[in-house]
Amino acid sequence: MENNKLSETTKEEIKQIDSRATSVNLFGRVMHYAGIYAVALMFLLAGIVLQSLGIINNFLTTQNMVNILDAVSMLGIVAVGMAFVTYSGQFADLSVPTTMALTGIVAVQMLQYGFLPAIIAAVLAGLLIGLINAVAIGKYKANPIIWTLAVNYVTLGVIRLVWVNKQIYPDMIAKTQRASDLFDAIYRLRFFNKIALPLILLIILVVFLNFIMKKTKYGMQLKITGSAQKAAKFTGINTEKIIGITFIICALTATLAGLTITSLSRVGAWYNGTGYDFKAVTAIVIGGMTLAGGRGSIIGVLGGVLIIGLMNNIMTLLGVGTFSQDMIRGFIFILVVGINAKSLRSMGRDDA
Amino acid sequence: MSEKEKMKTTFSVTALEMKSVSKQFVGTLAVDRVDFDVRAGEVHALIGENGAGKSTLMKIIAGSFNDYTGDIHMGSSKVDLHTPAQSKKNGIEMIYQELSLALPLSIAENVLVGRLPKKGMFLDKEEIVTETRRCLGMVGLEHLNPMMQIEDISQHEGQLVEIAKALGNNPGILVMDEPTSALSREEVERLFTIIHNLKKNGLAIVYISHHLPEIFEVADRVTVLRDGKKIGTKDIGGVSSSELVQMMVGKSVTEFYSHTSHTQEKKRLRVEGLSRYGFFHDISFSSFEGEILGICGLSGAGRSELARVLVGLDDKDSGKVYLDEQEITLKNMGQAVANGIVYLTENRKTEGLALRLDIKENILAGLIPELTRKGIYQEGDGIQKVNNLIEELSIYPPDSSRIVGNLSGGNQQKVLLAKWMACEPKVMILDDPTRGVDIGAKMTIHQSIERLAEEGNTVILISSDLPELVSLSSRVLIMRKGRIIKEMPKVDCTEESVLLAANGEGA
Amino acid sequence: MPNHYEVWGVTMLKKNINKASLLTFADKNRIYILFNFVFLFMTLLAPRFFNVFNLTTIMRTLAMNATVAIGFTIILIIGQIDFTIGTVVTLSGIIGLGLKEYIGFGGSVPVAILAGGLIGLINGLLVAKAKIVSFIVTLGMMTILQGAIYTFTGGNTISLSSDDAFAVSDWLSNMIFPLVTPRVLITLVLVTAATIFMKKTRTGRNFYMLGGNKHTAWLAGINTDKYTIAAFILSGVMAAIGGVFFAMESAAATLNMGTSSLMYVISATIIGGTAMSGGKGGVFKTFVAIMMLDVLYNGIILFGLGNEVKIFIAGFILASVVLYEAYAIYKHEKIVGQRPELLKELEKVQ
Structure with missing residues (x-):
């Protein structure tokens, strides 16, 4: 039995292994311990500095902060849902854009029967897409990127076939003023005259989904599935179901975002939601979730969303054009992921 | 030219010699100033517990690391083995414990990877088939169609294909990392016959195994590693199984317990x-x-x-x-x-x-x-x-x-x-x-x-x-x-x- | 022993066939069968389909995407993905036309193609050397390029109206032999060369080895980084060639000319049988898939149906193929390792 006990030399080795963490670069360490919020704080400070230097105006005002949050709340809703897909090791759900469009247009169409039927119909439509993804990817292990791209395409085809390239307007479809007003309020309802409903929804979602991911049986089994799908299966975890559910969660949050964006634009059309797939991936990955799965958190993703909001806001205040903003965002995206991957590697936690 | 011929004919010539070789991973010294040599025409077994550094040492020989320290000599000259390509050029082939075959590709392309025969600019299909057949023949798989996909063959056939791939390159030094772990007893026997023949042809073989009886069956010399350090090298004739175990774990142990007590009641x-x-x-x-x-x-x-x-x-x-x-x-x-x-x-x-x-x-x-x-x-x-x-x-x-x-x-x-x-x-x-x-x-x-x-x-x-x-x-x-x-x-x-x-x- | 063998990526049947080998044969030649079916269907039923004029139109329509798809197929074969192809198409068109008045086509076309290669080089370096997943790298690069395109053009279409530009445009769309215009010819030459290169040369096969098992390739002494970078450069160059000649023929480069390319090329490559997992498929199969899709689109329009039907059917075919392949693997995993002699016993009993 004695030979199994630790000798002095082995204790020495443990120390050596511990020393790994010290070889990580500063940024990596900050990312690891303080999380993405340190970066968000940096952007906030940058904004304050720019304001104090007189380069930009009206950055640190309540109104501007509310604007920042408003601007990202829809993206946030999509991202925290899609984060489950990424966390489960299935990269991303690229069917989000047309899920948003379809649920929005279905809601507008059903507004003629009242507000509640419209919402129910939209949720059912979102659920249907989520279920289709769940079966194809969860059960039959279709490649998630290609499959959701295909579903995106099919849904787009359905929308354009059914509504024959038409755009439909809630105020024209709704039979009662009340239904139309309620639908309009999804985006515009404000609490305390400031906080918009989508933001409240986002906060509720973050709290709820973070709880699901970190504190429940499902969340723990999801973590193992995302980290090592086969090992999870051989541990008796129903990986098909676990992965399937992530796509349903994603489709449901996309439905919420779809209703919001349709309420915002006051039109149901096939192009509502365009670009939200890749924007969400950007937020998720900047938020510290790796595509390899099982790593990161919803809180982190929220941080990623906030960073994008702050970045956009500062750039707009600086007078940077919309498209130059794209370039800078793309650049920062690759940079953050690159540094994050490098620091993970140097900590001996390489996964790609 | 004459040097090379000498190497092939004179058996006791050292094919590869490592002097004070070390390899550091983040935080750990996996191989610590190890001297190791293998002669043409011998099987040199390398044993040790997991984590003792055997696989790392072998990966150094196979060119997997470009940051080892120490000298490696082949023949009379010092060589750098910093990439797999350099090792291959020096006639070193490695057979890995885990299959390293490309599943969607054919047997032929796996066996001949990196050296597919060409006729002019293009691949020579007939030569590919003949050459693959020749390689497969060395491990008794001549019945397989070289154009079959690796996906369609069994795991132990895959292990043999792996061996055929290494042998096909006519290596001077062959490194085998637990080659028998996926093989049945008949296949192990066949492999030992192959090893025996290769030895006769002057090949230097490094053989890694956990399985002590196997070592006594095939090896001429054995080197024991522990905690990244070399403990010793012995001629197989002058060492017993229990001595080797003692060298490996650092103290003497009895390996097995005999379980007897149970009631066939419920x-x-x-x-x-x-x-x-x-x-x-x-x-x-x-x-x-x-x-x-x-x-x-x-x-x-x-x-x-x-x-x-x-x-x-x-x-x-x-x-x-x-x-x-x-x-x-x-x-x-x-x-x-x-x-x-x-x-x-x-x-x-x-x-x-x-x-x-x-x-x-x-x-x-x-x-x-x-x-x-x-x-x-x-x-x-x-x-x-x-x-x-x-x-x-x-x-x-x-x-x-x-x-x-x-x-x-x-x-x-x-x-x-x-x-x-x-x-x-x-x-x-x-x-x-x-x-x-x-x-x-x-x-x-x-x-x-x-x-x-x-x-x-x-x-x-x-x-x-x-x-x-x-x-x-x-x-x-x-x-x-x-x-x-x-x-x-x-x-x-x-x-x-x-x-x-x-x-x-x-x- | 399998009852089929392969010649140039086309699976051939041996003489002694049975049901199982016929199915494998059909599966491996899926795209050829599909193409023939669609082509025959349109020939028999679509109005004004089978005539030189219409078939030439089809060839001209597919020329750009078929060129872009060459590079993308190689990217999938090495097990990576490249989302930048669409933006590279646009960018090359803009550079090719935008620089014309300064350095002429003789200068602007090479610059456009080099730009595509440069973007590929950057992608490749980030994937191979900085070890960032290609999904991320090319996604970020796509955003950057989109921004760049809009910033530099101010959001305007670039169109040429000089006589010499129209002359080039006319020449490129002029039929030199039945179905073939110079631009189509460029595409056909590139597809043929790429097919031979990928199937018949050692370098080409090394791309397959890289995608089939990266570690094996590395151990065999193949410089995996170099091949990865090369694949991304090829992808950029092919997308640029496709884009710049298309823009020259139209004498205009719109800011969304490449937008539909990405989805189109991904669909065709997958439908053609090149797997996302790498090591499988081929350039020629992708080309046939592109022809199949374009014949289908053409037919849909001839039937008087709209764009929406086209989108729906394309999405439906892609989804079916992905699901079919996933299901086939799902089924295969259930029976892999069965002992034939045990199954035979079972048949005897029943």
Whole structure:
């Protein structure tokens, strides 16, 4: 039995292994311990500095902060849902854009029967897409990127076939003023005259989904599935179901975002939601979730969303054009992921 | 030119010599100033526990690292082995323990990778087929169509293709890392014949193995590594098995315990006429409380397939399974775990462990439903259990927050066993629980298996390690080609009798 | 022993066939069968389909995407993905036309193609050397390029109206032999060359080895980084060639000319049988898939149906193929490792 006990030399080795963490670069360490919020704080400070230097105006005002949050709340809703897909090791759900469009247009169409039927119909439509993804990817292990791209395409085809390239307007479809007003309020309802409903929804979602991911049986089994799908299966975890559910969660949050964006634009059309797939991936990955799965958190993703909001806001205040903003965002995206991957590697936690 | 010829004809010429070679990984010195040499025409075995540095040393020879320190000489000149290409150029070939074949590609393209014959600018299809046939012929696979995909051949055929690939390059030095782990006894015999012939042709062979009897069968000299350092090199004639073990672990040990005590009173798991068509047919047996029931068979005999059905990973086609005399039907493995039947897979890295998660998360993976109260997962409740298991199995480092992928193979295997011990199962099916594990870890695992049985649990032990199977099991079922052909009680079990039965002889 | 063998990526049947080998044969030649079916269907039923004028139109329509798809197929074969192809198409068109008045086509076309290669080089370096997943790298690069395109053009279409530009445009769309215009010819030459290169040369096969098992390739002494970078450069160059000649023929480069390319090329490559997992498929199969899709689109329009039907059917075919392949693997995993002699016993009993 004695030979199994630790000798002095082995204790020495443990120390050596511990020393790994010290070889990580500063940024990596900050990312690891303080999380993405340190970066968000940096952007906030940058904004304050720019304001104090007189380069930009009206950055640190309540109104501007509310604007920042408003601007990202829809993206946030999509991202925290899609984060489950990424966390489960299935990269991303690229069917989000047309899920948003379809649920929005279905809601507008059903507004003629009242507000509640419209919402129910939209949720059912979102659920249907989520279920289709769940079966194809969860059960039959279709490649998630290609499959959701295909579903995106099919849904787009359905929308354009059914509504024959038409755009439909809630105020024209709704039979009662009340239904139309309620639908309009999804985006515009404000609490305390400031906080918009989508933001409240986002906060509720973050709290709820973070709880699901970190504190429940499902969340723990999801973590193992995302980290090592086969090992999870051989541990008796129903990986098909676990992965399937992530796509349903994603489709449901996309439905919420779809209703919001349709309420915002006051039109149901096939192009509502365009670009939200890749924007969400950007937020998720900047938020510290790796595509390899099982790593990161919803809180982190929220941080990623906030960073994008702050970045956009500062750039707009600086007078940077919309498209130059794209370039800078793309650049920062690759940079953050690159540094994050490098620091993970140097900590001996390489996964790609 | 003449130098080279001399090398081939004079046997005692040193083919490769390493002087004070070291390799540092982040935080650990995996190989510490090792001197090693191999001569033309000899088999030099390299042994040591897992984590001793054998594989790292061999990877240095194969050109996997560009940052080793120390000198490597071949013939009279110093060589740099910083890339696999440089090693290949110097006539070094390596056969890896884990298959390194490209599954979607053909056998021919795998065997001839990097040297596909050309006619002018284009590939020469006829030459590709002939050359592949020649290489396959060296390992007795001439019946395979070179254009077949690797996906369509079996795992042990894959292992032989791997060997054919290395031999086809006419290497001067051949490094084999556990080449027999996936082979049946007949194939091992064939491989040893091949090795013998290669030796005669002046090839220098480095042979890594955990299996001591094998070393005595093929090796001329043996070098023992421990903790990255070289302990010594011996001629095989002048050393005994126990001396080698002592060199490997640093002290003398007795390897096996003999498990005898169990009562055949209460039937725990009873299987009646169980079939999964095409994999195994008409399997019936009973196992008792407190029993270690061995199942033996060559690879492909249907052992693992049987286990997979017993835990609900695959569906059965016919037959019945009783647990404590109650019939059970399992739809998925989750139900089996809930019923107290668990299965420790033979592929720890792919199917067993979440390598990127830590020890605690891996050990508690099967307990998640039980640790969930009122919808909330209480990890804290499982910590005590984790710490106890780390202590009992002496998992090293004894820190539950270590990433499992950074542990040595033996410790990974202990974590895998701990995962299932944490579930306190009634029936534990172990599939090669000590595969590729060093002697220290093996002993610990055996002790735990014994304890499990003594506490009244049923252990079904599937193993291709015959000494392990024979010494631990109270009965052995012999499987062959998808059927149970024999049940041997403890008294009749010897390594020879079991092996003969598994090969369909004796009886 | 299998009852089929392969010649140039086309699976051939041996003489002794049975049901199982016929199915494998059909599966491996899926795209050829599909193409023939669609082509025959349109020939028989679509009005004004089978005539030189219409078939030439089809060839001209597919020329750009068929060129872009060459590079993308190689990217999938090495097991990576490249989302930048669409933006590279646009960018090359803009550079090719935008620089014309300064350095002429003789200068602007090479610059456009080099730009595509440069973007590929950057992608490749980030994937191979900085070890960032290609999904991320090319996604970020796509955003950057989109921004760049809009910033530099101010959001305007670039169109040429000089006589010499129209002359080039006319020449490129002029039929030199039946169905073939100079631009189509460029595409056909590139597809043929790429097919031979990928199937018949050692370098080409090394791309397959890289995608089939990166570690094996590395151990065999193949410089995996170099091949990865080369694949991304090829992808960029092919997308640029496709884009710049298309823009020259139209004498205009719109800011969304490449937008539909990405989805189109991904669909065709997958439908053609090149797997996301790498090591499988081929350039010629992708080309046939592109022809199949374009014949289908053409037919849909001839039937008087709209764009929406086209989108729906394309999405439906892609989804079916992905699901079919996933299902086939799902089924295969259930029977892999079966012992034939045990199954035979079973047949005897029943």
